[in-house]
Amino acid sequence: MSSNDVESIGNVVAQTAHFDEPLLLRSGREIAQYDIVYETYGTLNDDASNALLICHALSGHHHAAGFHEGDAKPGWWNECIGPGKAIDTNTYFVVSLNNLGGCHGSTGPTSINPETGKVYGPDFPIMAVRDWVKSQYRLMQRLNIPHWAAVVGGSLGGMQVIRWSIDYPQLVKKAVVIASAPKLTAQNIGFNEVARQAISSDPEFHDGHYLEKDTYPKQGLILARMLGHITYLSDDAMREKFGRELKTGKLSFDFDANFQVESYLRYQGEQFSSRFDANSYLLMTKALDYFDPTCDHDGDLVKCLSQATAKFLVVSFSTDWRFPPSRSEEIVQALLAARKSVSYLEVDAPQGHDAFLFPIDDYVNCLTAFLKTDTKEQNHA
C-alpha cells in the first residue's frame, strides 16, 4: 500500500489544539493547560452533522488513516477508514486524536510541565477514561461540532465510547463499541500489573525520571509488549503463524531465540520500546484497570447505561480471549435491559483481540451498514 492507493485518503497532516482552561481530573488533580494533537479525514458538512470520533486503544494515537508525508505505512486503522471504506470519509468527517497522557504529541509525561519547566515524567497525573472523554468534548467544541454522528472505538477505545454515551448522552447519535468490556477482570488487571512491574523494576526507570537521565526502561517496555502481544493474539493465530517452527531448524540447547515465536516477540518488543514512552504505558494501563462506568451507579450497568440515547453497535471476535465475546454480551444485555437500541455481532475471526484492526468481511459489512443506515435516517429527518 502507498499514498497512491486509490482507496486511501492520501496524505494527512496532524494538527494541534491548545487549551488554556484547566482540566479537572477524576483523581482530583488538574492539568492547567494542554495540547491535543488530532487529524481529520473527510469534510464537515454544512450543518456539521457528519462528524465521527475515533477513540484509540492502549498504544494507539491520532494517526488512524492516510499517510504522513514520506511514510511507507499508513495510519493504524487505514484498512477501515477512507473513501468507500467501513468508516467512509465520503460520508463522515472523521476526527482522530491522541489522548492526553499519551506520547504522540498530545500533552503527556514526555511534555514540558509549564509550572516547572521540566518534563512531567512520573508527575503527569493518572488519567481516567472520563478525563479523556472530557478533553475530547473540548476538542469537539473547538472544532464547532455540535454532536457526534458516531463515536467509534476498539478495546480501551470502546470504553471511551461507553463513557461518551453516558456522560454526554445527547451528543452521541451512534456508539460503536468494539472488542471491549464493561470493566476489566482480575486476570486483565493481573496482566497489566506484570507489565507495569516489568517497567518500573527496570533499573533504567529511575522512578519514572528516566528522561532527565537521558535513558529509558527499554527492557521493561520490551517485556511489557511481549506479554501484551501474546494476549492480543489468539492461541490459534499463534499456532497458525508460528507453530513450533525453529529459526535454524533444530533445537539449540541454549537461551538464544530458538523458536520463531520467541524471535518474533523479541522483535515486537524491541520495536515498541523505541516508539512508546514508559510513563505513558503505565498511565494507559491504569486507565484500563480503573474503568468502571458503574461506579457512580451502585455497580449497576443497566442503571448506568439507561442515560444513553445513542444507537449502539457492539462487536466482539470469537477468538479474543483478552476481551472475549462474553464481555461484549454483558454490555449488550445491559443495553437491552435498559431498553436501548443495540445491534450485536460476534465475528468469527481467528486473530484474537487484534482482530478489531483487520478488515474482516462480516465485521466491515456490519460496521458499514450500521454507519450507513443511521446516516440515511438522519438525512430523511
Place this chain on the structure above:
Amino acid sequence: MSSNDVESIGNVVAQTAHFDEPLLLRSGREIAQYDIVYETYGTLNDDASNALLICHALSGHHHAAGFHEGDAKPGWWNECIGPGKAIDTNTYFVVSLNNLGGCHGSTGPTSINPETGKVYGPDFPIMAVRDWVKSQYRLMQRLNIPHWAAVVGGSLGGMQVIRWSIDYPQLVKKAVVIASAPKLTAQNIGFNEVARQAISSDPEFHDGHYLEKDTYPKQGLILARMLGHITYLSDDAMREKFGRELKTGKLSFDFDANFQVESYLRYQGEQFSSRFDANSYLLMTKALDYFDPTCDHDGDLVKCLSQATAKFLVVSFSTDWRFPPSRSEEIVQALLAARKSVSYLEVDAPQGHDAFLFPIDDYVNCLTAFLKTDTKEQNHA
C-alpha cells in the same frame, strides 16, 4: 493440617543417591556424576511390584507428601498422597524425586561442578524430558525396582509420564497423565519466553553467574512467577478470588498495589523469588518448550505412542487454559488410534491449571479407582 493428621504419612526424610556413571544428554552434553534427592512413602512389597513414581512439574520437587521435621506445611501433593488417599501409601511404595537441573538438592545449577570446583550456574546443561526420565530410570535400578506399577505426573510431570511410557514401555504398568499436553503451543512458548527474558534481562542475572557475585535476579524471578501464576489460575478463579476488590477500598491514582490481585501477585512473586533458582527456572521452561515426543516419529503422535504398553489415565480440567482439555484429548485420540487402553476424565473444576494439585472429588475418585483396579488385576494375575 499438622504432622498429627491421621491421614498423613507423618514425618519424612529426604535421601540422596549418588551416581558416578556419566549421563549422556539429548543435547549431546553429559553430566559426569550427579546426585538425585528423593523421598519414599509406603513400603516396597516383597516382589517389588507396587512402586509408583511421582514426576514433578515446573517448580516442584521431591517433597511431595508428609512433613519435614518442624515444618508446618506438608509436601506439595499431600492432599493426594498418603494412607487411604488417591495415591494410597497402604498399597503403593511411592517414589518422588527432584529432577536434575532443579534447585532442591539434586544436582543442578546451584551445585558445585566437580570439574571446576565452582557452582555450575549457567554452565549446567539444558535438560530434555527424556534426560530426566533416563535419570529416573537409574534411580529405579538403584532402588531395585523392576518396574513401576504406575508413573504419575501433572503438567510437565505428565510429559515425563508420556516419555516413560514410550522410552521404557515394558517398565510402566500404568501411566497417569494429568493436565498435560503432547507438546507446547506457540502461546505456551511465548509465555515461557517472556519469563525467561524477565530473568535474563535483570541486571542481577550477570549472564547466569549471579551466585559468584553473591546476588540473584530477584525482580526477574518475581515477574516470571507473577506471569506464570496468572496462567495457572482460571479467569473465573481470579474473578472469584479477587474480583475488582481494592486494598484500601478506593482508587489510589498511583502505582502502588491498588487492587487485591496486584498485591497477591506481587506477594506470590516475592515468595517464589526467595525459594527458586533462576538458572533452574530457565532450564525447566526450556524442557517444557522442547518436549515433543513425536520428534523421532515424523511428528506422528499415534506412531510414537504405539510403543507404549501401559494402561493410561488422562485427566484434564475444564478451566485449565494453559493446558486445556483439548490438549489432553489429543493424547487420548492418539492413544485410541494406537489401540491402547486409555481412560479419560475432564474434571469440571474452577481452579484452572492448578486444579491438578487439589483433591477435587471426581478427580480423586477417578485416580483412586484407576490405581486400585489395576492393582487388583495384578494381584489376581
